[in-house]
Amino acid sequence: MSDLLHGERVLLGVSGGIAAYKAADLVRRLREAGAEVRVVMTEGAQRFVAPLTFQALSGHPVRSSLWDEHAEAAMGHIELARWATRVLVAPASADALARLAHGLAGDLLGTLCLATDAPLAVAPAMNRRMWAHPATQANLATLRARGVAVLGPAEGDQACGEVGAGRMLEPTQIVAALAMLRADATRLAGRRVLITAGPTCEDIDPVRYIGNRSSGKMGFALAEAAAAMGAETTLVAGPVALATPAGVSRVDVRSAAQMREAVLAALPGQDLFIAAAAVADYAPAQAAADKIKKTGESLTLALVRTPDILAEVAARADRPFTVGFAAETREVEAYARDKLVRKRLDMIAANRVGLPGLGFEADDNALSVYWADGGAEIGVAPKPLVARRLLQLIADRMEHRAA
Incomplete structure (x- = not known):
């Protein structure tokens, strides 16, 4: 698994949701697959997992604010957007999907997704009813129409006690999906x-x-x-x-x-x-x-x-x-x-x-x-x-x- 994503620079966006705890293991799995990882957290994500966890696992400081004077002295968000070869939002909450679909740039993650040329993938995670809601499905249709890769979700037990679609894919499944996207990017080129x-x-x-x-x-x-x-x-x-x-x-x-x-x-x-x-x-x-x-x-x-x-x-x-x-x-x-x-x-x-x-x-x-x-x-x-x-x-x- 050490070379599946060799040379990839993955910008991982972590949005607010209980599945944020899985994102810590995801960082480890991405690095095991050969990728360099930097993490951006929303304000909501920081209520579930501390930024220090992701800093220790990724080896890089975590970014979370557009108003970080030190990081933004040299337009750090644009530098990050240029650095990434792939942007992954995992977990992607219903709110995060809505913001991405409507192109909102009120936080660092939204701004980066607009400012990068790197391909974007999202791994949804939410309650099954939120997943099935017409608003969420309309937002997903918008993102897919723009070429965003939607990874999952899986079905099963949820933190709320319900069972159904909405679980974030396991970190190993997400890494495998990213590797598949990478390998297939030119498989049908010229066809x-x-x-x-x-x-x-x-x-x-x-x-x-x-x-x-x-x-x-x-x-x-x-x-x-x-x-x-x-x-x-x-x-x-x-x-x-x-x-x-x-x-x-x-x-x-x-x-x-x-x-x-x-x-x-x-x-x-x-x-x-x-x-x-x-x-x-x-x-x-x-x-x-x-x-x-x-x-x-x-x-x-x-x-x-x-x-x-x-x-x-x-x-x-x-x-x-x-x-x-x-x-x-x-x-x-x-x-x-x-x-x-x-x-x-x-x-x-x-x-x-x-x-x-x-x-x-x-x-x-x-x-x-x-x-x-x-x-x-x-x-x-x-x-x-x-x-x-x-x-x-x-x-x-x-x-x-x-x-």
Whole structure:
């Protein structure tokens, strides 16, 4: 572990929360991984852990105020901002996330995050209800759209006595995540990646539609990760309420036919196509011009197959490396491998849907990934981390094929 972060200069921001005690061990783990660490504490953080603890562990004085006359004689906050090769806020409280999202610079940590060119990562830690609150989720969406890496949180027992999402990742997990970000920063550099995400809606009439369940979170996480790994990334998205990831070109569509048109238009020159969208399998043969009135005990709809976008892309002579998704309720491997062969895919990522806390609308996922002569498991983790691991597998297979 001694060289995972060798040469990195990590500016660790510690915000107010009970998880601040974990940040002390995090400093030790970062240094063990080869990083040099300097610590900035908010006023709230100092109520949980004394600055002297971080000074002893990091080997550097702790900074906490914009109004430190000695440190600021030479514009110390700008010097710190320039020094860092990576900024990490851990724990990142709900308040800290809100301040970062709104660009507030009323304290030293907020000022440093605005003044640095170094990549920013946050490790959230808060009560499960605070984590789930729409305001917190909106702030996270804003940060992700700016390219901020969100590490965690984990689920489990909380200091307040509740159980759920909101625990800060363990220090070893944070170090591993930072090492992954570092290693992957240019893994897809020079590659062009096309991803589909979300559902499609096939209109029955002006107020009703049929479609498949999908929040789009997995596909958007893949687009965010691909861009972070250096790829020129295009995202074709069905109707979802998600912010566009930083560095991603987005095309919004509604129906399967529109998604097909957008995919085929963007396909030339792509190196990788990932079909993460939950495209509706059938559409009404004819959408009614006006709302259909409820006049009988039953209603019969004539449905027709929608275009199979994934199979069409995979069948092209100039196809990119093609990855499909399979959401199954049983016999996951059998159905996924059948789809892999039948549609002539390079890889397929499958998951069992309907399990509590995974898949549809959830923040976590787990995938079984298959290719012609092998496979791998991606265990339960937040979707951004699952996306990163899947792209690592894809990059491995692309490099293997090119060798």
